[in-house]
Every structure is written in C-alpha cells, then in structure tokens.
Amino acid sequence: xxxxxxxxxxxxxxxxxxxxxxxxxxxxxxxLRRDPRSGVRQIHGTxxxxxxxxxxxxxxIDAxxxxxxxxxxSGVARIAGVDEAGVGPxxxxxxxxxxxFAPGVHLEGVxxxxxxxxxxxxxxxxxxxxxxxxxxxxxxxxxxxDRLNVYHAAILAMRRAVEGLAEPPEHVLLDAREIPxxxxxxxxxxxxxxxxxxxxxxxxxxxxxxDELMRGLARRFPEYGFARHKGYGTEEHQAxxxxxxxxxxxxxxxxxxxxxxGELSDLFYRLRDELAAAETHTDLTRFEDELTAQKDTxxxxxxxxxxxxxxxxxxx
Numbered sequence: 340x341x342x343x344x345x346x347x348x349x350x351x352x353x354x355x356x357x358x359x360x361x362x363x364x365x366x367x368x369x370x371l372r373r374d375p376r377s378g379v380r381q382i383h384g385t386x387x388x389x390x391x392x393x394x395x396x397x398x399x400i401d402a403x404x405x406x407x408x409x410x411x412x413s414g415v416a417r418i419a420g421v422d423e424a425g426v427g428p429x430x431x432x433x434x435x436x437x438x439x440f441a442p443g444v445h446l447e448g449v450x451x452x453x454x455x456x457x458x459x460x461x462x463x464x465x466x467x468x469x470x471x472x473x474x475x476x477x478x479x480x481x482x483x484x485d486r487l488n489v490y491h492a493a494i495l496a497m498r499r500a501v502e503g504l505a506e507p508p509e510h511v512l513l514d515a516r517e518i519p520x521x522x523x524x525x526x527x528x529x530x531x532x533x534x535x536x537x538x539x540x541x542x543x544x545x546x547x548x549x550d551e552l553m554r555g556l557a558r559r560f561p562e563y564g565f566a567r568h569k570g571y572g573t574e575e576h577q578a579x580x581x582x583x584x585x586x587x588x589x590x591x592x593x594x595x596x597x598x599x600x601g602e603l604s605d606l607f608y609r610l611r612d613e614l615a616a617a618e619t620h621t622d623l624t625r626f627e628d629e630l631t632a633q634k635d636t637x638x639x640x641x642x643x644x645x646x647x648x649x650x651x652x653x654x655x
Contacts, residue, residue: 344370349378357382363390396447403449403536406526410510411442417473419501419508420537421518423493424452424545428570429580429596430563430589431553432478433489435496436544437504437511438537439473446470449539451532452546464547467540475503476548485592494518500541514538560586594640606633607641614648623652 344352344367352371355361363386371383410418423435448455448463455463468474477499479492487495498518501511510524514531528535532542550569557566563579563586570576570588572595580589580599589596597603610630617623627649634642 344379345374349376349382352379352382357385400445400447400449400536403534403539404444406512406535407440407537415509416442417506417508418510418512418537419504420512420535420539420541421497421500422514422532422538422542422545423496424542424549425570426489426493429572429576429593430481430565430570430586431549431556432480433484433493433496434545434549434552435477435493435500436541436548437475437477437497437500437508438467438471438540438544439504439508440470440537440540441472444470449536449543451539452542454533455543457550460543461547463543467544471540473504473506474544475500476544477501477503481588481590484590488592489590512537514542556588560588594644598644603641604637606636607645610645611648614645614652617652623649
C-alpha cells in the first residue's frame with residue numbers, strides 16, 4: 340500500500356526514519372523517493388545505503404555461520420568456538436576463550452577481533468556474553484609460557500577455556516590449532532577467526548579480556564606503558580625495557596628481552612648493526628657470507644635471530 344509522507348516536515352521524516360526506530364518498509368522508501376523535496380531524497384539515499392550495508396552484513400554473518408549450521412542440522416547443538424590472544428607480546432599471559440551459542444544465533448558485527456576498533460570490540464564482547472548460552476576464559480601465565488613455550492602455552496589456555504564451560508561442548512571449532520587429547524571432535528580452520536562466527540566471537544572475548552588484564556598490569560608496572568601497547572614489542576615498550584630492565588610479567592624465554600638488555604655477545608650486536616646498515620644486494624650478500632663464517636662463534640639463538648632478520652631483508 341502506497342504511503343504519502345509529504346505532510347511531514349523534513350525534520351520529522353529524519354527523526355522518525357533516520358534517527359528513530361520506525362520501520363523503513365518498501366512503501367516508505369517508495370514514498371521518500373517520490374517526494375519532490377531534495378532534503379527528503381537525500382534521506383532516502385542515506386536509508387537505501389544503510390539498508391544495503393545491513394543486507395551485506397547479514398550475508399557476511401550467514402556465511403560465517405555456515406559450518407555451525409551444518410553441525411546444528413546434524414543434531415550437534417553445543418558447538419564451542421575457541422581462540423586465543425597474546426601469543427606475540429613480550430609480556431603478560433596468553434588468554435583463550437570458548438563460546439557456545441544456541442542454534443540460529445545471529446549477532447551482527449562479529450568478526451576477527453583484529454579487524455574491529457577497540458570501542459566496538461568492547462561493546463561486542465558485552466553482547467556476546469549476553470547472547471551466548473555458555474562462555475569461558477582460560478589463561479596461561481608468564482611462567483607457563485617460559486616453561487612450555489608460547490605455542491604450547493596457548494594450547495593450554497584453550498584447553499582451560501573449554502574445560503571452564505558449564506557443560507562440555509559436543510564439538511569444538513578452533514583457529515589453526517588442535518587441543519590434544521581433549522576427547523571432543525574438533526575442526527581447525529586456517530584464519531578461522533575470520534571465517535567462523537563462533538571462533539570470531541571467541542577471539543573478541545579473548546582479546547578484550549587480555550586487554551583488561553594488561554590495563555591492570557599497567558597500574559602495577561606504570562613505567563612500561565602496558566595499557567597502550569598491551570605488551571607488544573613497540574618502540575615505546577622496547578625503550579622501557581632498555582631503561583628499566585624486564586619486570587615480573589616479561590617473558591624471559593624470549594631472546595629479544597635479553598637482546599634489549601644488552602646481554603648477548605658483542606659479536607651479535609656488531610653483526611646486527613651491520614645488517615641494519617646494509618642497503619644493497621651486494622651488502623646483503625657480503626653480510627650473509629660473514630654470518631655463515633661466524634655461525635659457530637654465535638650462540639644458536641643469536642644466529643637464528645640474525646638469520647631471520649636477514650631473510651626478511653631479502654624478501655623486502
């Protein structure tokens with residue numbers, strides 16, 4: 340049924356349909372399109388673009404729920420998406436989250452946590468916790484990272500997140516990892532936090548929980564700036580380690596901590612500076628020859644670090 344909105348002022352139309360929550364139906368859009376006022380036609384264009392974005396977002400979420408729907412249709416109801424945050428930083432724990440949603444869930448905005456700005460990520464974390472039928476967070480502390488290595492510590496955190504759920508899930512979806520001896524069917528997806536709804540939701544909970552922990556550590560160790568960089572190896576963080584040395588939550592198994600504190604060999608620092616100054620193909624070739632000749636003089640970790648940096652320079 341056609342509608343006539345010409346009796347409404349432009350501000351009334353804006354208030355009701357653009358800023359308010361009155362449904363924008365097809366007859367409303369048709370009436371706005373026919374309205375001769377340029378201001379109304381601008382509102383029509385804005386509403387059409389909004390609807391198109393919403394349509395694309397629904398399609399994106401539907402695609403991310405594809406594997407969950409396959410499992411739901413097969414009778415598997417409790418599916419836990421699992422992901423971690425904090426493998427790369429120089430300080431602080433690794434945090435993992437597990438999230439279980441009811442079949443048919445649809446929550447717009449869920450995506451890989453790295454693609455979402457911090458304010459929206461925090462808001463989505465609240466929505467996820469309110470929408471999920473079950474969720475849990477698991478940690479691997481710095482001492483465990485140093486003892487196990489960060490890869491295995493991340494798996495430990497994910498196991499703890501799954502085991503922290505109120506009820507065991509029937510199936511687990513993970514981002515590029517497997518939890519050994521879990522006793523629950525698992526599927527791993529490369530870059531799963533970008534293609535699986537449940538894994539993406541877990542990535543948001545893990546990231547926001549870890550960020551909050553790092554803000555707490557910033558109050559304990561204010562000289563390091565943890566609230567800003569969350570423990571990652573930024574220039575600010577590296578400078579703080581050089582000035583103050585590492586604190587109790589730095590990962591001492593990371594060689595870069597010892598490098599920043601000047602604890603490696605004089606030969607390592609000389610070669611590192613030579614590599615940083617190399618600008619041409621000839622310079623890199625000459626450096627590679629020298630690095631190979633000095634391999635037995637360097638420690639294994641020193642050689643591996645220089646080789647890694649050299650390989651990156653060749654690729655660039």
